[in-house]
Amino acid sequence: MNQRAQQEILIAEKLEQLSIPDMVDAIWSRIENQLDIDLPTDEGPGGPDAPSQPGKGAWVKPGIFLFVTAFFITIYFIINKKDKSSNSLPAETEKPLLISPDQPEKGPPGIYDKLNQKYLQTDQNGQLIPFTDSGAADLSVTPENINSDSIPQPVPDNNPVILMPPADLLIPDTAKKKSRGVKGVNPGDYKVVPSKKDSAG
Amino acid sequence: MIAEANDTTALIKGCLANQRWAQEQLYRQFYRYAMAVALRYARDEMDAADIMSHAFVKIFKSIHSYDPEKGTLQAWIRRIVINEGLDHIKSRERFSQHVEIESVPEPEINSTILEQMGADEIMALIHKLPPATHAVFVLYAVEGYTHREIGKKLGISEGTSKWHLSEARKQLQQQIRNIFPS
Numbered sequence: 001m002n003q004r005a006q007q008e009i010l011i012a013e014k015l016e017q018l019s020i021p022d023m024v025d026a027i028w029s030r031i032e033n034q035l036d037i038d039l040p041t042d043e044g045p046g047g048p049d050a051p052s053q054p055g056k057g058a059w060v061k062p063g064i065f066l067f068v069t070a071f072f073i074t075i076y077f078i079i080n081k082k083d084k085s086s087n088s089l090p091a092e093t094e095k096p097l098l099i100s101p102d103q104p105e106k107g108p109p110g111i112y113d114k115l116n117q118k119y120l121q122t123d124q125n126g127q128l129i130p131f132t133d134s135g136a137a138d139l140s141v142t143p144e145n146i147n148s149d150s151i152p153q154p155v156p157d158n159n160p161v162i163l164m165p166p167a168d169l170l171i172p173d174t175a176k177k178k179s180r181g182v183k184g185v186n187p188g189d190y191k192v193v194p195s196k197k198d199s200a201g
Numbered sequence: 202m203i204a205e206a207n208d209t210t211a212l213i214k215g216c217l218a219n220q221r222w223a224q225e226q227l228y229r230q231f232y233r234y235a236m237a238v239a240l241r242y243a244r245d246e247m248d249a250a251d252i253m254s255h256a257f258v259k260i261f262k263s264i265h266s267y268d269p270e271k272g273t274l275q276a277w278i279r280r281i282v283i284n285e286g287l288d289h290i291k292s293r294e295r296f297s298q299h300v301e302i303e304s305v306p307e308p309e310i311n312s313t314i315l316e317q318m319g320a321d322e323i324m325a326l327i328h329k330l331p332p333a334t335h336a337v338f339v340l341y342a343v344e345g346y347t348h349r350e351i352g353k354k355l356g357i358s359e360g361t362s363k364w365h366l367s368e369a370r371k372q373l374q375q376q377i378r379n380i381f382p383s
Contacts, residue, residue, distance in 0.1 A: 016237070
């Protein structure tokens, strides 16, 4: 303890009687706001009863946020990977070369060979053979003697009906064959023409 | 529950558990005492409110360091409020080294005049002192610290603390003479 003068002891006693301003609620409001930042409770701002250790609750919310974010990112990548793998398949393999028409009543029964552009059917042994209609002529057989008079002449039809094959049987243009040779060079360009002799020579 | 809340020990336990109701109760219980301390270091009421809010946030953040065996809770709160008040004064003025003196002359203030003055009037005179001189005078004359303790708190030498006390006495005498010329 120091050796205070009599006047200073008197001043200290006087200061004990200082009038205290009524700012109790205003100051508490500021303290509470600061505590909500520095020492948040589990009940949130101004929570009445929050039996928790300081700092423990501060890790709960960020932890949940990180977990949820990581979960959604993982799901996103899995879905994205699946989409990429399905999109990377070649377009040609989407449809089989041998297809079965959906509407058999419009086309001949059997299987259509896209590659050879003809219908196939199975024989008794289960082997695939070219389609032949029992009522139709066998086009693969070449007739030797055919009388031209016996061939029925086609009667012109004023109102021809054009039957379109089933939509599935239509082959897209993308399957066009590539043109052979160099573009712009005709077979005539390969013809060898002897050069004329120089008469003057 | 209410009876428990009024108990200081229960309030300390509640504060240790970061319970708002306990912190608010503790603050309200010591408001008048702490505000009286804060006002000695503040320029005005708003300044005192700043000291109070900062001090109590520190109190609740470091309540685990309070040891009942070393002293009462009131003394611990008082020390924190004083330190916050000094930090407040330091932010206004740097505590530079001044002329060092060995002894401080006794004040020549008329005690009768002081007795006639009110607390607010005396506080107004103290507020007119330069911040560092103000701090040393309050720490020595009101709080009862020695020059050695004041030197440690403010980071100055004992001689500088004595110089500030001497300056405070001189300036207070001059102000009182100006108010009471006779």
